[in-house]
Amino acid sequence: MQDRSLMLTGPTRGVVVDVHPTYIEVDLKFKGTTESEDMDLSYLVVASSPGGPSYRAEASKRSTLELTYVRMYDSVEAAISVKLKKDGSWPGCRGLFTASTASLEDMEILLLAFKGDRLPVNGKGRIEFSRRVVSVELRGKLIFSAKALQGSDEKGVRRVRKTFTPKRAGKSKENIKIGSCEMEVTVTWSLLPSCKFDYDNSL
Template sequence: KFCMQNRYLTLTGPTRAVVVVDPVFFEVDLRVKGRTESEDRALSYLVVSCRDSGCRESYMFKRVETSKLSTVELTLADMAESVEATISVRVVDGEWPEGFGGLISARTASISDMEIKLLAFDKLPVAADGTIQLSRCVLSVEADGMLRVSVMAMANCLKDQTVEGDSKAFTAREASRSMRMLEVGSCKLEVTIAWSLVPAMV
C-alpha cells in the first residue's frame, strides 16, 4: 500500500545479497493496483545503475531518479567486505500482547541510522510451529561488524506509540548460526541468524 502521507515504500527483497559488479542495475517498476490486473496503472518505471565506489568503509547514500511519470528517491548502502545474514524469528513461549501491532527491524552498527523493516504488522502473523513470516529476511553485514535486531509492540501503529520493546546485538560470522531471545511482555521470540559468505559473481 502507498499512502501520500507516507511516501516511503518498504522493500520485500532482495532474497540474496546484491554484489556490485560494475555496473549493477536496479529496476524500479511501480504500479497502482486496480480492481483487476488490467486496471493497474503505471506509476514509475526506470533502471538505475550503480558502480563500485572503491571505498573501503561502509556508507549510505541517496539517488534521485526521474522517469516520464514520477521522481523516485532511492536510499542505498554500500557495505564493505560484507557477509550475508538470513534472519528467522519464531515464537517459542507466551503470546503477543492482545490488540497491539508491532515492528521487527534490524540495523548494522556501522550505519546505525538506517533501520531496515523486516516486518510491520497490526496482528502478529504466526504459523502453527511459531514461525513468523518476515517481509524481508536478508541483510548484508560487515564481516567484522555487528547486527542489531529489534522488536517493538505499539499501541497505535499510525502514531508509532511504542509500548514495549527489546533488542539484541549479533556479532557477524562467515558461517554457522547465531541465536538470541527477545521478549515483549510474556511473548518470547527466538531470533536465529544464518551467516554465509556473500555469493561471488562469475
C-alpha cells in the same frame, strides 16, 4: 489519482557488484486484472559506482521514486527467523521488527510491521516476516530490534535489541521477551559471493 506513499521491501537479497558501473533497474506497475490493464507507475535506471551517491529521487508522470542503497564490502547474508516460545499478549496495538548494522544503525531495514495484540505466526510458531534476509559486514555487527507500540506515535514503546557477531557460516541464537511473549531469534549466516567467479566455483 490520490497522493499515496508506498514502501517496497525488495530486493530481498543484496545485489552482487563485480563491475563498475553497475546498473540498477526499477520498473514499477499497478497490476490490473489482466496484463493489458497494468498501469506504469515508475521506471528508473541508476548507475552505481564506488564514488557515486547512495540516494536518488526520480520523477515520472505518475510518481516520484526515492531509491536508497548502501555499498558493503566483504559482507555476509543473515537470514533471520523468530520462533514464538511462549504465546502471550503483545503489549501494544502495533508491532515492529527491524534489522540494521552497527555502522549504519539509523538505517533500519523493516522485517515486519503489524497491527493488533497477536503476533502473526504460522502453524510452526514462526513469525511470518515480510523480509527476512539482510546483508552485514563480516567485520561488523547485526542489530535485531523488536518494538511494541501503543499508538500512532512512539510513546509507551517497549523495545528489545540483540546484537549478533557475523560468521562465515553457521547459526547464532538469542532469546528475547516482550511482555509475556517469549521468542527465540535465529540468524543463519552464509557468504555473499563477491563476483561471478565465486558463483561459478560454488556449483
